[in-house]
Amino acid sequence: MRASVLAAMALLFGAVAAHAQVTLDELDKQMTERDRELSEFAARLNDPDLEKSLAAMKLLIEKGDADQRRLAIRYGLYSPDMAVRATVLRAIFNSDPTLVVEMRPVAEETGVYFQREIKALGGSFRPDGTVSVVFKLAGYDEAQACWYWVMPNNQKRCLIRLSADTVSLFIGDSWGQYTLNPEGALVGNQTVKDDLTEARVSLAE
Structure with missing residues (x-):
């Protein structure tokens, strides 16, 4: 059998x-x-x-x-x-992508408030001194004219605004301005809790 x-x-x-x-x-x-x-x-x-x-x-x-x-x-x-x-840019943001923001602090040592903010955002600290934070866009808010993401406490928070081909990102407590580079990445300066960083967001797939 x-x-x-x-x-x-x-x-x-x-x-x-x-x-x-x-x-x-x-x-x-x-x-x-x-x-x-x-x-x-x-x-x-x-x-x-x-x-x-x-x-x-x-x-x-x-x-x-x-x-x-x-x-x-x-x-x-x-x-x-x-x-x-x-x-x-508008079409990419409308597709609710997952964006990885990579930041390299300008100062050799970052402040405690910067480190707390990155941790609160679920970011990671790398051995080379850079940090990365992942954001999942969840839609467009007409009233505030921005694409938003949903925080761990389920609150909506503006992340991106677009003016012509200039992108503004709100991370921590400040807006940073970004432009497209020849490699298809957004690059700009981002201040987070008084710490200035050189930031990059790759959009090319």
């Missing part, structure tokens, strides 16, 4: 394994079709009509899959056009 059950199970697993197999031809075909599809999306992003291009970029970032989102974000972040950069 036991032997027959084991044999049946072996046959079942063998059938599942055989069914789950993907041939090289199938893989090549799917990859080719995906490359062709992404090329067509790239063509939409490069449409000479700026309004169509921006609409395509916004849609792909906010509703596309991982590949489509990555394609559109890179297109927008590396664009020299201010309207494109502003649109890509």
